Amino acid sequence: xxxxxxxxxxxxxxxxxxxxxxxxxxxxxxxxxxxxxxxxxxxxxxxxxxxxxxxxxxxxxxxxxxxxxxxxxxxxxxxxxxxxxxxxxxxxxxxxxxxxxxxxxxxxxxxxxxxxxxxxxxxxxxxxxxxxxxxxxxxxxxxxxxxxxxxxxxxxxxxxxxxxxxxxxxxxxxxxxxxxxxxxxxxxxxxxxxxxxxxxxxxxxxxxxxxxxxxx
Amino acid sequence: xxxxxxxxxxxxxxxxxxxxxxxxxxxxxxxxxxxxxxxxxxxxxxxxxxxxxxxxxxxxxxxxxxxxxxxxxxxxxxxxxxxxxxxxxxxxxxxxxxxxxxxxxxxxxxxxxxxxxxxxxxxxxxxxxxxxxxxxxxxxxxxxxxxxxxxxxxxxxxxxxxxxxxxxxxxxxxxxxxxxxxxxxxxxxxxxxxxxxxxx
Numbered sequence: 001x002x003x004x005x006x007x008x009x010x011x012x013x014x015x016x017x018x019x020x021x022x023x024x025x026x027x028x029x030x031x032x033x034x035x036x037x038x039x040x041x042x043x044x045x046x047x048x049x050x051x052x053x054x055x056x057x058x059x060x061x062x063x064x065x066x067x068x069x070x071x072x073x074x075x076x077x078x079x080x081x082x083x084x085x086x087x088x089x090x091x092x093x094x095x096x097x098x099x100x101x102x103x104x105x106x107x108x109x110x111x112x113x114x115x116x117x118x119x120x121x122x123x124x125x126x127x128x129x130x131x132x133x134x135x136x137x138x139x140x141x142x143x144x145x146x147x148x149x150x151x152x153x154x155x156x157x158x159x160x161x162x163x164x165x166x167x168x169x170x171x172x173x174x175x176x177x178x179x180x181x182x183x184x185x186x187x188x189x190x191x192x193x194x195x196x197x198x199x200x201x202x203x204x205x206x207x208x209x210x211x212x213x214x215x216x
Numbered sequence: 217x218x219x220x221x222x223x224x225x226x227x228x229x230x231x232x233x234x235x236x237x238x239x240x241x242x243x244x245x246x247x248x249x250x251x252x253x254x255x256x257x258x259x260x261x262x263x264x265x266x267x268x269x270x271x272x273x274x275x276x277x278x279x280x281x282x283x284x285x286x287x288x289x290x291x292x293x294x295x296x297x298x299x300x301x302x303x304x305x306x307x308x309x310x311x312x313x314x315x316x317x318x319x320x321x322x323x324x325x326x327x328x329x330x331x332x333x334x335x336x337x338x339x340x341x342x343x344x345x346x347x348x349x350x351x352x353x354x355x356x357x358x359x360x361x362x363x364x365x366x367x368x369x370x371x372x373x374x375x376x377x378x379x380x381x382x383x384x385x386x387x388x389x390x391x392x393x394x395x396x397x398x399x400x401x402x403x404x405x406x407x408x409x410x411x412x413x414x415x416x
Binding site for chain 1: 332334337341343347355
């Protein structure tokens, strides 16, 4: 992992650790368990980089840190319950993060596949569709967790619909952003920076069948 | 280019879809209105792009897309319109229609644009589009309920059960189509999109 990525992770870890101690002292089990999970999530990118699976760029890690910080802050200060727009803000931030990760995944596929080619003008559409679908998967996951484990991830129908709606917006932003980025920057240098060559080779040998090359 | 009879059957199916869409408008059902418009657009897009009425989608593909509308029309004359179907019946009709229109949309993109996709990616993209549409479906129904005073999404649990079942349904449909496309050549299937070429 590169130095900026490590510093960002360490910085947000310290802040969230501080919030974890506050929540522990107040005995708020939902808050401290969430902060503990946030800390684990924060260290996933360094772990992936250490295992040479993928080296996420620093803006993605910074945004992940901000998102997890906002979420923990909302729990510690109880702004989730007192400020009506806090939930929308955190969901929007998470949406942008997820959308960026989905767009990154699609760009990796585009770079390494011999049979898939998506021109710039169509990229925004495909990223939008992938982001929206991932949001629906997430809602199903939340419902499954609430039903099976008894968590309280989904609050109401209005909340669910607002979550999907906010991801419609973030999907559009991510789609346009990805298309803009590819138009103005080199896909090759971006993907090279991710260090995913080894992972792609490993996946390709196991999963990807590219025997149906289109003739046209 | 399709023969005259094939074109006529395709046009007849589109007419049924348009009729069903008008009925859905009268019944204030935003979902079937949206699906009807989308299905009609996919049917006519090759015609618009190639300026040839005989390049309309093949009738058998259109019949699959329009099956809920065709069943609905038959049912209408027996006073059993689609809106009065049982939960399971309408659910199957809904997810079947969304999946087929999503798949046809991806096939049209593949046939008439510079986008190149292999079979796995085409079906995966169709599945993702299907999932995305399910999300938008919820938004449409929710705001439809507020605007028209209908009760299409009574509660979060109802919507989530629908969404979970539809996700599983989508996986099953994707697997079935993957299997079907393995039995015939994907290019052969794609060849039903006549007048191919980069136009969008």
